[in-house]
Amino acid sequence: MSDLTALTIAEAREALVTKQTSAAELTDAYLAAIEAANPQINAYVKVTADKARAMAKASDGRIAAGEAGPLEGIPLGIKDLFATEGVHTQAASHILDGFEPRYESTVTANLFADGAVMLGKLNMDEFAMGSSNETSYYGAVKNPWRRKGSNLDLVPGGSSGGSAASVAARLCAGATATDTGGSIRQPAALTGTVGIKPTYGRCSRWGIVAFASSLDQAGPIARDVRDAAILLKSMASVDPKDTTSVDRDVPDYEAAVGRSVKGLKIGIPKEYRMDGMPAEIEAVWQKGIAFLKDAGAEIVDVSLPHTKYALPAYYIVAPAEASSNLARYDGVRYGLRVPGRDIADMYEKTRAAGFGHEVKRRIMIGTYVLSAGYYDAYYLQAQKVRTLIKRDFETVYADGIDALLTPATPSAAFGIGDQDMAADPVKMYLNDIFTVTVNMAGLPGIAVPAGLDDGGLPLGLQLIGRPFDEETLFSLGSVIEQAAGRFSPDKWW
Amino acid sequence: MSVDTATVRRVARLARIAVSDDDVAAMETELNAILGFVEQLAEVDVSGVEPMTSVIPMEMKKRQDVVTDGEKADDVVANAPASEDHFFMVPKVVE
Numbered sequence: 001m002s003d004l005t006a007l008t009i010a011e012a013r014e015a016l017v018t019k020q021t022s023a024a025e026l027t028d029a030y031l032a033a034i035e036a037a038n039p040q041i042n043a044y045v046k047v048t049a050d051k052a053r054a055m056a057k058a059s060d061g062r063i064a065a066g067e068a069g070p071l072e073g074i075p076l077g078i079k080d081l082f083a084t085e086g087v088h089t090q091a092a093s094h095i096l097d098g099f100e101p102r103y104e105s106t107v108t109a110n111l112f113a114d115g116a117v118m119l120g121k122l123n124m125d126e127f128a129m130g131s132s133n134e135t136s137y138y139g140a141v142k143n144p145w146r147r148k149g150s151n152l153d154l155v156p157g158g159s160s161g162g163s164a165a166s167v168a169a170r171l172c173a174g175a176t177a178t179d180t181g182g183s184i185r186q187p188a189a190l191t192g193t194v195g196i197k198p199t200y201g202r203c204s205r206w207g208i209v210a211f212a213s214s215l216d217q218a219g220p221i222a223r224d225v226r227d228a229a230i231l232l233k234s235m236a237s238v239d240p241k242d243t244t245s246v247d248r249d250v251p252d253y254e255a256a257v258g259r260s261v262k263g264l265k266i267g268i269p270k271e272y273r274m275d276g277m278p279a280e281i282e283a284v285w286q287k288g289i290a291f292l293k294d295a296g297a298e299i300v301d302v303s304l305p306h307t308k309y310a311l312p313a314y315y316i317v318a319p320a321e322a323s324s325n326l327a328r329y330d331g332v333r334y335g336l337r338v339p340g341r342d343i344a345d346m347y348e349k350t351r352a353a354g355f356g357h358e359v360k361r362r363i364m365i366g367t368y369v370l371s372a373g374y375y376d377a378y379y380l381q382a383q384k385v386r387t388l389i390k391r392d393f394e395t396v397y398a399d400g401i402d403a404l405l406t407p408a409t410p411s412a413a414f415g416i417g418d419q420d421m422a423a424d425p426v427k428m429y430l431n432d433i434f435t436v437t438v439n440m441a442g443l444p445g446i447a448v449p450a451g452l453d454d455g456g457l458p459l460g461l462q463l464i465g466r467p468f469d470e471e472t473l474f475s476l477g478s479v480i481e482q483a484a485g486r487f488s489p490d491k492w493w
Numbered sequence: 494m495s496v497d498t499a500t501v502r503r504v505a506r507l508a509r510i511a512v513s514d515d516d517v518a519a520m521e522t523e524l525n526a527i528l529g530f531v532e533q534l535a536e537v538d539v540s541g542v543e544p545m546t547s548v549i550p551m552e553m554k555k556r557q558d559v560v561t562d563g564e565k566a567d568d569v570v571a572n573a574p575a576s577e578d579h580f581f582m583v584p585k586v587v588e
Contacts, residue, residue, distance in 0.1 A: 098572070099572050100571075100572065101572075102565070102568035102572075103568075199549070200548045200549055201549045214545075214547075214548065240554070240556065243553065243554045244549070244551075246549060246551060247551075306537070308533075309533065309534060309537055312530055312531040312532075312533055312534050313531075313534060315527060315530065315531050316531055316534070323508060327509075330509070331574060332573070332581050333572065333581060334572035334573065335574070336574070337575070340584065342584055342585075342586075343584045343585075343586050344509070345511075346583070346584055347509040348509050348510060348511035349511050351508075351509055351510045352510050352511035352512070355510070360510055361523055361527075363508050363510065364501070364504050364505065364510070364524060367504050367507050367508040368496065368504045368528075371504065371507060377535075378531070378534075381534050381535065381537075382531075382534060383544035383546075384537075384539035384542045384543070384544045384545070385534055385537050385539065386544075386545040387542050387543055387544065387545045388539070388542060390545065390548065424526060425523055425526060425527060426526055426527065426530045429530075440548075441548060442549050467549060
């Protein structure tokens with residue numbers, strides 16, 4: 001076959017089963033693409049070529065024996081946040097230098113049990129803290145998309161920037177990602193790919209480096225809605241090793257792709273129409289409304305009155321949980337150690353050298369809001385506001401709304417080293433304004449590409465569902481995909 | 494509320510992060526920008542509202558109180574910067 005990396009997961013699955021290609025050939029095609037592109041894109045922090053070839057060979061054996069799993073021979077990229085046994089797992093941080101866990105995360109174990117092949121570990125914002133993939137110890141990832149007629153390097157979004165960029169540049173068939181405030185959906189929107197953050201508790205968090213435990217969820221980034229459904233089916237499970245893993249069977253998500261959305265009620269939350277929102281974001285939102293209406297869905301204006309408080313509440317809850325989770329990096333059990341005159345000095349020097357600027361900033365904020373005298377004013381207040389945010393969603397769902405449609409991001413991809421964002425951390429945080437509410441309420445959300453802006457850059461829409469109703473999101477997402485078409489960048493690398 | 498340099502130093506000490514004078518000055522500005530942003534939460538009326546403890550209502554999972562794992566001392570210390578006889582090595586803490 002000609003260009004094997006052009007195949008979607010569904011197409012590759014078909015080609016493998018019908019023996020038009022082999023898992024070994026497919027893996028070699030991706031390894032060659034990575035070798036050629038990664039020096040420019042910087043999506044992979046570690047390529048595991050030998051392991052990939054061995055896994056592909058084993059897949060070919062199982063295919064020949066008629067024992068192929070649902071993802072047999074499909075080459076995937078794995079975000080550096082997932083523990084992979086004996087393989088580089090550093091959350092793109094200096095403080096985890098050399099860490100190679102002796103265990104496998106539940107999500108990657110599920111994928112490999114279904115036959116998937118690991119190509120390597122993907123770049124990301126350090127400890128998943130960022131919206132541009134610029135906080136990585138391994139340097140920024142470049143977005144495969146560029147503005148028409150421009151050579152300016154753009155960010156792929158974050159924190160799953162390596163996942164999104166590798167999928168968009170065809171350096172893997174699909175990728176794992178994680179989302180704490182928008183880290184799957186924002187990079188998917190900025191790279192013209194599909195990303196879904198499932199309901200909190202759907203994918204096990206066991207073996208995923210923790211950022212903010214009450215918000216973190218794993219999910220896939222893929223080239224289209226069907227591939228995202230195929231990947232989520234394998235990633236999701238009920239896991240006794242994660243006490244927040246929810247005891248519910250995993251449905252056949254792929255069956256929901258292409259299902260009729262006739263009669264579904266889609267809410268349009270008025271609070272997502274922000275002051276100063278670019279006209280092209282409003283335009284793509286209106287386009288999405290028209291697509292769903294044409295498919296027979298009913299459009300209803302709704303209100304989620306506490307929306308504007310989600311981002312400030314997030315910037316209390318997430319850093320608070322992070323400051324606690326990241327206390328374990330002390331130079332004793334793993335990773336970097338910088339010697340000191342006594343044990344406290346060793347801790348302080350190790351953490352000063354090992355954490356990047358953004359991570360330190362968030363640990364400091366978290367430590368402050370949890371410190372004596374401030375807990376009630378900040379943390380407790382934020383957790384109460386979080387209850388109100390969740391109640392907003394419960395109210396519209398109780399009124400019969402099946403899903404909500406919003407923009408995914410407030411803008412298209414921006415330049416690497418953007419001066420405005422570097423000068424003011426809050427400007428960078430505003431990237432997650434449309435996605436963070438979903439994490440605060442634990443709901444599922446999917447980002448689907450819906451068009452290009454005037455400069456030729458992809459724009460995404462977000463669909464938010466009821467708890468554990470990812471299927472409706474796949475049905476609605478495929479309607480948008482059918483109507484809008486698919487988008488891939490012109491190759492410059 | 495806003496932080497001054499003394500507070501930044503105190504918080505850095507609590508967080509066990511060594512900071513230079515330059516770090517403290519930069520962090521003071523940045524932390525105040527973030528705290529200024531989250532300040533708006535104070536205007537929300539939360540009287541009678543319970544704080545969120547779990548986004549998905551579920552019962553705490555329990556398991557039998559039995560040993561299910563262990564005998565992995567080699568694995569446990571495998572990634573330690575310094576270890577000896579299955580102990581993590583740290584600078585002396587007691588005289």
